[in-house]
Amino acid sequence: MSTIAAPASVPARQGWFSRTEAWLDNKGKGAWIAAAILGLIFFWPIGLAILAYMIWSKRMFNTSCGSRRMSPKFTAMRSSGNTAFDAYKNETLRRLEEEQQNFEAFLERLREAKDKAEFDQFMDDRAKAAKETRENEDA
Template sequence: MSSVATWPTQAETWLDQRGKGAWIAAMVLGFIFFWPVGLALLAYMIWSKRMFSRCSKRTHSRHYGFKSSGNTAFDAYKSETLRRLEEEQDSFESFLQRLREAKDKSEFDAFMDERAKKARETSSKDDEPIEA
């Protein structure tokens, strides 16, 4: 009975280790062989946010760790380098987010300035005396 309960978990782990492409391939094959299976996989991928995750390999490095090379010095170097790269990626992504927000703000401010200018022009035309 326990093997029946664990096979979905084992299949999920196996697909996670192979990345988003494996999930998509499983979904497509599910649609080809028996469409409800493909539909169920698609629903699960959307529900679990696997479909929209940015980088599945990055997630795996945090969840599963890495296979040891047998050399502790190299493993420590590799772990530190990957940690540093992830920090750099996170800081770069936050920089890009701040850049997008600043661009959005400047575009919105320009829109509001243009709108206010048009409103002033319209009100100044309304204030002009009408000649008969």
């Protein structure tokens, strides 16, 4: 099975949509139009979705889709030519990614704690309601 390789400027950790978008941008406006036409031929809602996306993102009216290749999210991975700066940049990006992962783990623990507290409250209320019902039936 062969896979389509993402352009060198696209980080591998991006999703399939971002990789596909970057690949089509590298090929130019003709690739976007061909994708829309093929989408219309094979399954018309996909073709309409591609056309709507092209209009919404202003790809339809730009002179070239390739101008989007130099967006900041792609230039962060390029080498500047200065090895000291590149080492500093890579270390800073690694540290920021680690901080982001730690923060996301913290948020997950926070959500789990909140869910547990809500569930415990629900179970306490349910037990209290059952106890009151039994006491009313006994009286």
